[in-house]
Amino acid sequence: MPVISFQNLKKSYALGENTVHALRGVSLDIEAGEFVTIIGPSGSGKSTMMHILGCLDRPTEGRYLLNGNDVSDLSRDELAEVRNKQIGFVFQGFNLLPRTTAAENVEVPLLYCRPVKPTAQRRAASIAALEMLGLGERTDHLPNQLSGGQQQRVAIARALVNEPTLILADEPTGNLDSKTSAEVMRTLQDLRERRGITIVLITHDAEVASYGTRTVAIRDGLIVSDVRNAGGNAVGASPRAAAIATA
Amino acid sequence: MLPVRHAIELSFKALRRNRLQTFLAMLGVTVGVGALVTSIALGRGAQDAINDQLRAAGANVIMITAGNYQVQRPEGTLGPPGHEATLRRADPNVMPASYRLNERPALRPAVWYRDATPAVWSDSGDLFPPAAAGMWKAHYEDDPNAVHDHPTAKERLGDSMAGLGAAATLTREDAEAIRTQVPGIQFATSGVHENARILLPATSSGSEKPKQWFTRLHGTESELPQIRRGWTLTHGKFLSKRHVEQAARVMVLGKWVADRLFGENVDPTGKQVVLWNQPFEVIGVVSSRIWAVQPAAGDDQFDAVYVPVSTVHELLNLSKLNSITVTTESAGETTRIAGELVKLLRERHGITDQMPDDFTVKTQAQQLLGKGLPPDLARVVAGNMQSVDTLTIEQLSQSLSRANWTMLALLAGVATVSLLVGGIGVMNVLLLSVTQRTGEVGLRIALGARRSDVATQFILEAVLLSTIGGVLGGLLGLLASSGLEKIFQWSATVSPSLVVLAVAVAGVLGAVSGAYPANRAAGLDPIQALRHE
Numbered sequence: 199m200p201v202i203s204f205q206n207l208k209k210s211y212a213l214g215e216n217t218v219h220a221l222r223g224v225s226l227d228i229e230a231g232e233f234v235t236i237i238g239p240s241g242s243g244k245s246t247m248m249h250i251l252g253c254l255d256r257p258t259e260g261r262y263l264l265n266g267n268d269v270s271d272l273s274r275d276e277l278a279e280v281r282n283k284q285i286g287f288v289f290q291g292f293n294l295l296p297r298t299t300a301a302e303n304v305e306v307p308l309l310y311c312r313p314v315k316p317t318a319q320r321r322a323a324s325i326a327a328l329e330m331l332g333l334g335e336r337t338d339h340l341p342n343q344l345s346g347g348q349q350q351r352v353a354i355a356r357a358l359v360n361e362p363t364l365i366l367a368d369e370p371t372g373n374l375d376s377k378t379s380a381e382v383m384r385t386l387q388d389l390r391e392r393r394g395i396t397i398v399l400i401t402h403d404a405e406v407a408s409y410g411t412r413t414v415a416i417r418d419g420l421i422v423s424d425v426r427n428a429g430g431n432a433v434g435a436s437p438r439a440a441a442i443a444t445a
Numbered sequence: 446m447l448p449v450r451h452a453i454e455l456s457f458k459a460l461r462r463n464r465l466q467t468f469l470a471m472l473g474v475t476v477g478v479g480a481l482v483t484s485i486a487l488g489r490g491a492q493d494a495i496n497d498q499l500r501a502a503g504a505n506v507i508m509i510t511a512g513n514y515q516v517q518r519p520e521g522t523l524g525p526p527g528h529e530a531t532l533r534r535a536d537p538n539v540m541p542a543s544y545r546l547n548e549r550p551a552l553r554p555a556v557w558y559r560d561a562t563p564a565v566w567s568d569s570g571d572l573f574p575p576a577a578a579g580m581w582k583a584h585y586e587d588d589p590n591a592v593h594d595h596p597t598a599k600e601r602l603g604d605s606m607a608g609l610g611a612a613a614t615l616t617r618e619d620a621e622a623i624r625t626q627v628p629g630i631q632f633a634t635s636g637v638h639e640n641a642r643i644l645l646p647a648t649s650s651g652s653e654k655p656k657q658w659f660t661r662l663h664g665t666e667s668e669l670p671q672i673r674r675g676w677t678l679t680h681g682k683f684l685s686k687r688h689v690e691q692a693a694r695v696m697v698l699g700k701w702v703a704d705r706l707f708g709e710n711v712d713p714t715g716k717q718v719v720l721w722n723q724p725f726e727v728i729g730v731v732s733s734r735i736w737a738v739q740p741a742a743g744d745d746q747f748d749a750v751y752v753p754v755s756t757v758h759e760l761l762n763l764s765k766l767n768s769i770t771v772t773t774e775s776a777g778e779t780t781r782i783a784g785e786l787v788k789l790l791r792e793r794h795g796i797t798d799q800m801p802d803d804f805t806v807k808t809q810a811q812q813l814l815g816k817g818l819p820p821d822l823a824r825v826v827a828g829n830m831q832s833v834d835t836l837t838i839e840q841l842s843q844s845l846s847r848a849n850w851t852m853l854a855l856l857a858g859v860a861t862v863s864l865l866v867g868g869i870g871v872m873n874v875l876l877l878s879v880t881q882r883t884g885e886v887g888l889r890i891a892l893g894a895r896r897s898d899v900a901t902q903f904i905l906e907a908v909l910l911s912t913i914g915g916v917l918g919g920l921l922g923l924l925a926s927s928g929l930e931k932i933f934q935w936s937a938t939v940s941p942s943l944v945v946l947a948v949a950v951a952g953v954l955g956a957v958s959g960a961y962p963a964n965r966a967a968g969l970d971p972i973q974a975l976r977h978e
Contacts, residue, residue: 249972282893310898
């Protein structure tokens, strides 16, 4: 059973008097343990796809099965629960709460997880997640006391703390320099290899896309290519992925 | 819902972020709640003061006196309902229902007073020395079949020597019945009134001459000081229930009497005085706490002595009362209750419809009206205002209350407006907070916060802000009302429940003002909100 199954997904919304067709019929299956990078230029519909994937938005048409359950028609609060339990988000801007320690930031998804775990358990889970990402020393640092790479790793720890089946990363390296970007990408690869977590990463950067095991290119609301990268570890950018991205 | 402690910490963190705005909004709530507390405290205080003053003035006192000295009304005029008695029995041969032909008057035997000295005057006015000590005292007042309808009663009514006027008809059982059978009664206390000579014997060493004072003697019960609210006990205590039960030989002196016998400001408690050749222990002194009413000779209150009614009955071999003094719980009900008392006593005394009362029920208000007015003016008042008893203090009380309510409503209006302004302040801070934290809210929604999680977080923030303001406002209100009380001599009544109310009002205010911002935050689109950084 695929973790994600898009079945002829369409999304359109009104923008002034025009109707924008952001997704025009996307079908895509992602299996457990895959590291899929979705690449496309701006305006290609990849952000819309990301929102639907992340259960932040609902498709206009078509079906979206997450872990075999149809989530296309769930209510707002039901979607919130799905996001909380099954999806871990990593954002471009890290989106850590200011004036809040790393450990407390990581704890946030646990606060919305019913039933709420006792304080000590929440704290232990958040420290374990941070340690896994090599931030055991920094649990009580505030975001502005951490480097960009460290902040993003705190964000990844937050995505992991509720043990989701899927991590959704939206341009996670967009605000980082190339060296730190590579570190973060390796961290993600590591997570997939060691913990078997499914990762979907959205980017416009072909080099970043090459870290995945599979690259899906999207343009004008349609999938234009779907390629498996052998090994999926990028020493450098895969020429094929780069070619697709620039095509 | 978030874990409570965490949610509260989060709220404080958010409030600290906009310190100045938070402070100003809190100040708004504080002022609003303070105004509310102050206005309620002052309003209640004014109401209490009005009730107190009216009660002190005796608006809730009903006097029942034995006998009926009612002035004859001209033909065709109506008195208060229930009093339109024909003064002669329709048929003089028909006895009243209470008349029991075969019952002999249960007269108690006359008592021989060994020590009493009958005074005998000669025709020329000289006092003869007593031929022999001792005198008989017989009592015919106990006759249950006494019929006060002397054929000439109509002509003689109003004369204290007429049968009706002189009748001693009230008993302690009547007082007990009033206490237990009429709802709305606060106290009912028996009274026997005599003139007496109080003697302070010479000290054993003979250093002081004996002193005496002729004054009024009231046989009464322990509740009297609670009826006479203008009284204060300068020394000792008033009669207790035990004293009355045991017919104890104890006496409370009016201040005037105490001053005459013992000298001014001397504590006479524990000393002995002599009345009717019996030693009495002085247990207290009553005086006035109202500066306008000062003890004076012959004032019947402080130029008087008080002994248990049972003691008077025992020593004088009496069984009837001269008066029963009744107070009602509320000053507004005296007229109605006075009517019920008339009904009850007529029934107890077996008075048929055709017969007039053998007692007189008057509210203190009625008595006050007659007192202190020049006689001609009093006659005008009595002649022109037949329903004057229902007008008087009861209505005064109502119109004073109404005026007070108007003032209270005005104050409450001001308080409501300031609360409203406070609420707007809270809402403003919350809207600012929602705008500033849009990104955070978007993130929390993305990470799984439900609508209710977000909404309660913001409402909690508003409630906390407002409640802190409310606590401060409650304190401010207490300070303000006690300050006004001291500075302007206004009366304010504060109670713990008022502070609880203040905090509750502030909490509700917070919840209401927080509702709109909270709803706005909860309805944010996470996609848009996340972009907002």
